Amino acid sequence: MSTPPSSARGALRKLRSGRNQKTNVCRLIHGAADGWAGLYIDRLADYLLVQSERPLTDAQQQTVQSLRSNLKSKGVYHKHLNRQIQNTSKSNASARLIMGLEAPEFFEATEHHLRYRLSFNEGYSTGLFLDMRENRHRLLSNLIEPGFPVFDRGVGAPKILNTFAYTCSLSVCAARAGAITTSLDLSQKYLEWGRENFHLNQLNPDDHDFIYGDTFDWIKRLAKRGEQYDLVILDPPTFSRSKISGLFRAKSDYGRLAKSASALVRKNGMLLACCNAATLSPAEFKADVRRGIRDGGRKIVQHFQAMQPKDFPVDQQEPAYLKAFWLRLN
Numbered sequence: 001m002s003t004p005p006s007s008a009r010g011a012l013r014k015l016r017s018g019r020n021q022k023t024n025v026c027r028l029i030h031g032a033a034d035g036w037a038g039l040y041i042d043r044l045a046d047y048l049l050v051q052s053e054r055p056l057t058d059a060q061q062q063t064v065q066s067l068r069s070n071l072k073s074k075g076v077y078h079k080h081l082n083r084q085i086q087n088t089s090k091s092n093a094s095a096r097l098i099m100g101l102e103a104p105e106f107f108e109a110t111e112h113h114l115r116y117r118l119s120f121n122e123g124y125s126t127g128l129f130l131d132m133r134e135n136r137h138r139l140l141s142n143l144i145e146p147g148f149p150v151f152d153r154g155v156g157a158p159k160i161l162n163t164f165a166y167t168c169s170l171s172v173c174a175a176r177a178g179a180i181t182t183s184l185d186l187s188q189k190y191l192e193w194g195r196e197n198f199h200l201n202q203l204n205p206d207d208h209d210f211i212y213g214d215t216f217d218w219i220k221r222l223a224k225r226g227e228q229y230d231l232v233i234l235d236p237p238t239f240s241r242s243k244i245s246g247l248f249r250a251k252s253d254y255g256r257l258a259k260s261a262s263a264l265v266r267k268n269g270m271l272l273a274c275c276n277a278a279t280l281s282p283a284e285f286k287a288d289v290r291r292g293i294r295d296g297g298r299k300i301v302q303h304f305q306a307m308q309p310k311d312f313p314v315d316q317q318e319p320a321y322l323k324a325f326w327l328r329l330n
């Protein structure tokens with residue numbers, strides 16, 4: 001693992017030790033790069049979620065106990081993982097209580113002072129993908145990196161389209177930064193959850209749009225209507241099957257997704273292209289996205305490649321799986 005600078009190490013220690021007052025959700029142990037191959041532990045507010053490929057060893061149990069006692073966690077849940085780390089956060093296996101108190105069906109977590117609804121009972125995930133924290137913050141602060149704002153026009157509220165929106169956490173951050181958001185997902189349940197996340201952050205969901213539908217279909221419809229956005233977010237699952245648009249595989253189809261989405265980005269607007277398909281290398285992904293944008297007749301005029309956050313360290317055994325490119329298009 002490459003060693004982060006000491007300020008970043010300090011920030012990571014603060015986050016993981018529970019001394020960061022703004023954020024009470026993070027990854028505490030991220031497999032091999034943290035010295036625990038096959039073990040992943042998240043802090044989710046008052047609870048811990050342990051994910052492992054095998055039953056916990058004594059040493060792992062002790063580590064869990066000591067994290068629990070340091071963070072004064074009320075309860076600990078465990079989830080069995082598929083072998084590949086890249087599939088872990090999207091595992092369908094539901095979590096089982098292994099220590100302490102059961103969590104309520106829904107509970108709240110805080111990230112950058114914003115509130116999100118979480119649950120251990122909703123299968124797919126807990127409601128917030130922790131590895132997207134820094135991208136959420138980029139939206140919230142309207143700053144991708146020094147000198148590179150997300151929204152660069154001075155007049156009017158920016159408009160964003162958040163496709164594959166899940167529980168709309170990226171929309172919440174954009175809305176808190178003053179944007180008018182449209183969140184699009186194939187799951188009515190997740191969009192309802194998203195509306196609840198808006199309420200939790202003093203945002204009226206009725207001031208924003210929530211579209212229950214297929215991204216590929218809706219991109220075409222919105223383009224036909226001539227809609228243009230200051231930012232379009234793409235964060236599809238590795239595979240998606242819909243009755244309307246059929247099968248999408250990130251590995252082979254991301255280019256065409258980027259092409260069709262680029263038609264919705266206004267001049268000098270942004271595309272955020274994300275992918276967590278481990279089988280797609282960052283170089284292949286970048287090439288696919290660039291090709292799609294070029295085929296759509298657009299040019300990239302500014303770009304930034306986001307790294308996995310510090311609490312998701314990488315090493316040779318477990319290279320980065322998350323890819324996130326912020327692209328300004330002419």
Ligand SMILES: C[S@@+](CC[C@H](N)C(=O)[O-])C[C@H]1O[C@@H](n2cnc3c(N)ncnc32)[C@H](O)[C@@H]1O
Nearest residue numbers: 132164165166185186187214215235237240242
């Ligand atoms: C990887 S998650 C997105 C995570 C989200 N961007 C975030 O940061 O919280 C994928 C989401 O895509 C949705 N989805 C899958 N296929 C879809 C499709 N064809 N059209 C719209 N949404 C889809 C799923 O319901 C799920 O909520």
